[in-house]
Amino acid sequence: MKLLLVAVLVSVAAVSSADTKPLPDTQAARELSENAMKRVADGDVAGAFDVLKPYWSLPEHEVSQLVVQSIQQRSALQSRYGEPVGYEYIAWDAVGDSLVRFTYIEKFSNHPLVWQFYFYKPRDAWQVNSVSWSDQIKLLFH
Numbered sequence: 001m002k003l004l005l006v007a008v009l010v011s012v013a014a015v016s017s018a019d020t021k022p023l024p025d026t027q028a029a030r031e032l033s034e035n036a037m038k039r040v041a042d043g044d045v046a047g048a049f050d051v052l053k054p055y056w057s058l059p060e061h062e063v064s065q066l067v068v069q070s071i072q073q074r075s076a077l078q079s080r081y082g083e084p085v086g087y088e089y090i091a092w093d094a095v096g097d098s099l100v101r102f103t104y105i106e107k108f109s110n111h112p113l114v115w116q117f118y119f120y121k122p123r124d125a126w127q128v129n130s131v132s133w134s135d136q137i138k139l140l141f142h
Contacts, residue, residue: 020057022125026100029126030092033102033117040106040115041087045070056128070133077135082109090140097121103140106133114139
């Protein structure tokens with residue numbers, strides 16, 4: 001049986017972007033995703049999402065739900081994927097001038113997880129748009 005783990009949330013338009021801290025450029029977005037991945041690799045999934053929250057126009061309760069689901073799913077995969085051994089930055093992609101994605105793998109002794117951080121620039125600043133993680137490593141090969 002193939003185990004598929006995906007946790008994806010997209011920003012909700014009804015939330016005011018005035019409540020969201022801006023990221024001035026893609027370098028700041030990259031640094032934010034890197035900070036989140038450091039926490040993920042240390043086993044602190046909640047801390048990773050806490051780092052992202054100020055830059056994400058997603059309601060607090062939806063981020064909290066994502067954290068709970070991620071922690072539950074990750075605990076179920078520990079025995080299958082082995083011990084955590086770190087993470088690795090893979091790539092960034094841009095679509096036009098308003099969307100970027102930073103891709104990482106979270107490394108375990110038996111299998112990696114793919115993490116993707118999406119950022120959107122509606123006007124002059126970047127914000128977190130969505131975050132996903134999956135065990136589908138085929139996504140990395142085009």
